[in-house]
Every structure is written in structure tokens, then in C-alpha cells.
Amino acid sequence: MAESDKVFAGSVPKFYDTLMVPLIFEGYAADVAALVAAFSPGAVLETAAGSGAVTRALAPRLGADARYVVTDLNPAMLDYAVTRQPADSRIEWQQADALALPFEDASFDVVLCQFGAMFFPDRVAGYSEARRVLKPGGRFVFSVWDRIEDNAFADDVTRAVATVFPDDPPRFLARTPHGYHDVALIRGDLSRAGFTHIEIRTHEKQSRAPSAREVAIAYCQGTPLRNEIEARDASLLSLATDRAAEAIAARHGTGSVAGKIQAHVIVATG
Template sequence: MTATDRNEAMVAFGSARASGTEWRQADAQRLPFPDERSDLVVCQFGVMFVPHRVAAFAEVRRVLAPGGRFMFTTWGPLATHAIAAVLQAGLERAFPVDLPRLLPTVPHGCADRAVVAGEPTAAGFAVEYAQELTLEGRAASAADIAAGFLAGTPVRAAVEEVTARLGAGQVTAPMTAYVFRACA
């Protein structure tokens, strides 16, 4: 079994926890595997982060052996995901203008089953079924949920960019501000 992720940190994380599995960094739109290599490809909550899903699905089709299967999961609508909906409501209160659209457009951006089912078809698959499933999410604490949203979404890349550019030690950098004085 081979597991992949585009993010090298996730590859390292998985490698440390799942022995017996080969972990590789890979871009879903350019899989580093030969044609017709696999009987099964599974993508758990990853397709939402791929910019060109049909191209990625075509890559999956290329690496599947004849008769192979592709299974993937996406999140349903944001309103049906109670934990993410709470975060979105907080963002809406904090940003009444220029609301960040990350949650509805990325993790929950594949919530239209008809649209998403058409994408594997466009890549040469015959979609056998699309099933809605509602389970109860659990977390040890709300703080763990907040950390998960920060570390398990594209926000993590932005935070890592700060460390990569500024280093791990003390930071000194220019910061521009404007000072105004008005007279009546």
C-alpha cells in the first residue's frame, strides 16, 4: 500500500504513525506511478483541495488497472457540518465585510453531488454510486477543533510561510503605519 499527500509535513506525520505503508509526496494532478499500477485508489477528504479535479481524476484513471475502483469522499454542505458551521458563523461575525470564504469554497466546495459526480465521468469513469452519509463528529475539546482547522486546512501553509520566511527566533522586520493629524 502506498499513501500520498501533497504536503511533505503530512507525509512525515503519516510515516511516523503507519508502519508497513510506503509514504510519498505527490501531486494528485501528476501522480508518480506507472499506468495501470493499482486495483484501488482511495482519497479521503482530499479532492476538495485539488485545483483541477477532472485532471486529477484522469490521473487516477491512468494508474488504475482495468476494472480498478476509485473511492473518494467529500464534505457535504457547510450547513450540514455543525462544527464547521459554528466556525463559519464566528468568521461572519468577525468579518462582516470581506468574509473569508475558505470553508464554503474549499473543504465544503464539493457539496453539490451532481456536479462532483460529473467530474469522474468527465475523466473516463463510470460512477457506480454516490451516497450521503451523516455520522457524529467527536473531539476531545473545542481547542482541539480550533487547532485542527488551523493545522488541517490551507491556513497551515500560510502559518508555515511565516515561520519559513521569518525564522524560528526573534523577529525584527519593518512595519509601515500611517499617522494622521487633522485640524478643525
């Protein structure tokens, strides 16, 4: 993973939340929130919370006495998430590294991480930390994207942007968000972290947007793909976005567009 893959700053958090969240994250957030709430947890830790898509979905489902600690490594994303969340005395916001959690052993009933594990530089270490802070019988619930070929818009954008930089194509989407999809590898990493019961389910959904251009802006300007494009030539950000919009329209039509997205949802105990 390139260092720029972890940078969510400047205008990225707003574009991410207003465009990427409804495009690909919201549906999975609702599913994961329902899954976690069904466990009736008294204490939940969310890591890599991003702009708070899961937080907004889960908080209304938790009990009145629940403790909900929401963390992210990136202060800009966490600060933005706070502005989007209604005041709630049950929620504690804290900047934290999922690989070095500042919490006591056996503190939480559930550790939750939606689409963050792909960014962990050492996933076994991150999973070990999740296990450490879980109470006996607690659950680690997280999700990761499936391969890029099963996520139509991400694949379209990656191929289109490569035409702008043929000698050095930006590969953020394939490398990081869609780079940790092998189920056997995920099981192995969790086992090495000490988890003994691992359930993995693959969920396909449809990603929808009012236009191809909105999808292109979301991916090219609302994710760290923007960092890769600007590092090569900031003046070509608009062209890269245009190429992505054209590719999506060519494949999915003009007007409103829809494309397949697919992810793995994992529940681990041990």
C-alpha cells in the same frame, strides 16, 4: 481556491492530526478502510493522504503481500504521517501530485483519496490520472464533505470567525473543504474523466469533542483557516479561536459537545 488553502505547514500537521482527525476524519477513515479492504486489492494507491488517518486504518486490513503506496502533495503532512505509522514493509511513502501521478498505467487495483479531491485545482485531470493508473476493473474510492450547513462545527466556526473580520471574513472552510458537494457536479466530472459506473452514498455521523474550545482550536489552528486568520492579523488568532469556542458552546452546550457532520463517499469504475 486560494493558494493558502493548500498550505499545511508549521504546527498545522500536529494540530490537524491530534485534534481534527479524531473530531471528523477517524470515523470516515474506518468506513473507507473497510470498504477498500473488502475488494481484497493487491495494490493500493492513496493520494492526498494527509496525516495518515486512512493509512493507519487500512494497512492492518490489507493482505500480507499487498503493495500500498501512500502519497501527498504536501511534504510536511507526509513526513508527519510517517512518524505516526508503525513500520510496515508493504508501505511506500512518496511525495506526489494527484494531478500528475508518477506511476505507470494500470498499476493499482484501487486508488483511494479521503477528503482530498476538494483541493484539486483541476478535478477532471485528477480523476483522469486516477483512472489511468487503475487496472481494468479497478476502483477509484474517494470522499468529499457535504455542504457546510450540514456540518455543524465548521459552520459555527466560519460564522464566529467572520465576526472578528467583518469586512473580509475568512471563508476557507466553506470555499474548499465544503465547496465541492454537488452530487451532479461530481458525477459529471467523473464522467468527463472516463468513469462509466459511479456510486455515491451520503453518510451522516456525529462529531464529538471534550469541549467547545478543543473544537475551536482544531478548526482555527489545525487547518489552513489559520493561514487566512494570520494573513489578516496574526495577533487576532487567539480572539478568533475564543469567538469560535463561544459560538460552539452557545449552540451545543458546555462540557462535551457533539455536532452533525456529513460526507459523500464515491466509488467509480470505468
